[in-house]
Amino acid sequence: MAAIEILDLEKSYLVGFWRKRPKLALRSLRLTIEEGEVFGFLGPNGAGKTTTLKLLMGLVFPTAGSARILGLDMDDPRVKSQIGFLPEQPYFYDHLTARELLNYYGQLSGVPAKGRAARVEQMLARVGLSDSAGMQLRKFSKGMLQRLGLAQAILHDPKLVFLDEPMSGLDPMGRREVRDMIQELRHEGKTVFFSTHILSDAEALCDRVGIIHQGELRGVGAVAEVTSQKQGKVEIVFCAQAVPAGLTSLGAEARVSGDMVNAVLPEEQQDAALEVLRRERLKLISLTPVRRSLEEYYIQKLRPTEGQREREEDRKGVGA
Amino acid sequence: MNSGRRNANAGNPNAGNANARIGYIAFNTFREAVRDRVLYNLIAFALLLSGASILVGEISIDVERLVVVNLGLTAVSLFGVVIAIFIGIGLVSKEIDKRTLYTVLSRPVRRWEFVVGKFFGLTGTLVVNTVLMAIGVLLALLYVAHRFEKMDAWVLVALYFIVLQFLIVCALALFFSSFSTPLMSAVFTFALFVIGSLAEDLRGFARITQGVGGWIATAVAYLVPNFSALNVISQVAHGDAVPGRLILYNTLYALLYSAMAISGAVLIFQRRDLK
Known part of the structure; x- marks a missing residue:
């Protein structure tokens, strides 16, 4: 069974103050991620990576298309108990301590009360935050917040984990830790869908990558295949x-x-x-x-295709 | 982590029930408010004002009780409204701005549960605040009168009506913040509070106005929350009783009005893109 099946998902926003006009953030995305796969969603800033993740998380609503997650419609409430999500540059309730935050999220995720406290401690230890468990999050550094973000994403032992730019803003040591954690998730048989623009991370971690640019999926390929050419x-x-x-x-x-x-x-x-x-x-x-390196593949896919050039010219023509 | 371990939610597709989740969100909202230092400043200010009423009461010969009840309850009401608006407008928008909502809504939490949980959390905060401020007023009253009298029981009814006011203010703040900026939400909510406090006058004006103007005035008068019916401060300050029927009507009115405002907030929030 496919872990994620994205079926022509599309999103446009209305922009402008007086005369609202639609701006396409994601163009008819069709993508399938298999169970147990580590999939890297690559693209420059503003490419549509976060929009895709927000659509899958139900944070924004699609203009067209749909998606199935773990065999269920993405709107099905049962999906949410089986997925974990780390947003880009996560920000948590800074009045809470790390332990309180994880306990709260555990409650919301339906982690049974019996064993929840032990699970929280286990997660804190796993991300190396046991010593800071009683500290309010307002005193946490960016790296600590990122680690806590990972802990909350996997707290309820989800089958599928979505990570939005998990290495963003981390120092080399922090990046290494996150990489190790993604590797661990792979060994546990989890499906990991993560967005990044750091190609070396994607090359080291992913089974397959998808390249998105200007809201359009430009290519999907197995990393081993791409880099063996x-x-x-x-x-x-x-x-x-x-x-x-x-x-x-x-x-x-x-x-x-x-x-x-x-x-x-x-x-x-x-x-x-x-x-x-x-x-x-x-x-x-x-x-x-x-x-060929992943970087070369990435650069190649980022170049505009014939279709895009035509669309761009059409747009200019209409504009003129 | 043990790879062979069962999924923490396996066999639990709904992952808990809605009531429990609303309770967790409400408690977290309450905890957040309680840990906010600004809140304590406001409560301290209100208590200070209650204390000051003793001073004013002492220089107002024979009307000490009247002054203390009037000033004390007005302080509770005004500061409570400020707290309700101050916290209420940020309940949803702050969570969107700071993106704390993302990690909540990516769990088995429905959007309506989030809004309702937030409302209950804020209401709980205000009830606790009101109890604290009410203790201040009652102590001031005890200080000037040296003992409680039977008519002081109506002060508790006035405090109950103030809580009902807070319920509506919270719901309105939540409603406006579900689609507007915090600043605009504060302006709208406060404006409605002021207009609603004059609701009886508006209704009187509507009754004597003819034609289309009369229709519009009637519609506005009945659409805005009737805060004036919930204000019995002056009445209880004079030791007058509050009819039981008014207590019942006001309770039903406040619950219904809040439910409508919360429903509106839910309807808007359900369709909102969290950019």
Whole structure:
């Protein structure tokens, strides 16, 4: 069963003060996320990531389309007890302590009273906030709030977790902790849908990624597949203080750093390049095929498609 | 976490019941208000005013009781209304602005439960505040009169009517804040409180006005909350009794009016996008 089935979900807002006109925030999104999958929803700021999450959480209402979550209609109240949500830059009731907040959310999520307190302590320990459990949230740092946000999202042991920019604003250590937690959720068999614009995180964590830009889904692909595509080039690293002339004539793009040279050249020139190194008696360190990075895939998908260019021109034409 | 552990809500699709959730939200709202320092400042101010009424009472020969009851209950009423508006307007909008609502509504909480829970939480806060301020007034009364008399029981009825006023003010603040900014909600609610306090005069004016103007005046007079019927401060200050029928009518009126305002807030909030 698919964990999330988004069926042509669309959202437009009315903007303008006097003459209200619709502004499309999300264009007919169709996407399926399988159970147990870690899915990264990538896109620049304002791309439509948060709008999608808000639609799925029932915080905003779709202009068109629908979605099914864990086999139920997204409006079905039963869905909510099986999902967890961490909003972007979460803000909680700052008059509460971390323990009180989790207890309150546990009550609202229907976590049985018996065992709720133990569950809260378990979650606080899991995110490393046991020592601050009695402190009011107004004294929490951003990183602590983010960790608490994760704790509240998984407090009721949901099957599906939605995380909106979970690494946003965190220091490297904090990001590492969040990454580890997402990995743990994967091992527990949870489905994780998270939005981010930090590509290295997505590459390290996700099974699949979807790229959204200007409210439109530009592409969906398995990370392993996307990053295994060869580029028809090889990268040769060897010991030298200068680039041999023979290598330059083969069309290599080389960079010298200290006693090492890093050269990228067409795959068909690989044997010839090795011959040059042998001839010059240079020590080979590595030879690897150049693969496409997630970043390249992302940049490629962000470029406007033919259809978009046409739509843009039509819009300008109508505007003129 | 143990991967093999059962889902915490397994077999519990509705994850608790609506009444319980409303109760949790109400308690959290109450707790938030109780921990707000501004609230204590307002209560302290109201108590100070009650205390000051002793001073004014002492220089008002033979009418000490009248002055203390009048000033004390007016202070309770005014400060209570200020607290009701001050907290009421932020109940929903603050949660949207600060996005605390996101983590609540992404749980098995329906929007109407949230609004009703907030209303009960604020009402509970105001009842507790009123009890505190009422103790101040009664102590002031005891100080100037040296003992309680039978007619002082009507002061409690006046306090009960003040609580009914708060109920309506809370509901109105919640209603306006479900679609408007906090500032505008405060202006609307306070304006309605002032107009509603003159409701009897408005009704009198409507009765003597003819034609379309009369129709409009009648509609407005009956649409605005009748706070003047809920104000018996002057009556009880003079030691006059409050008819039992008025207590019943006022109770029903306040409950009905609040229910309508809350229903309106729910209807609007149900359809609102939380941007």
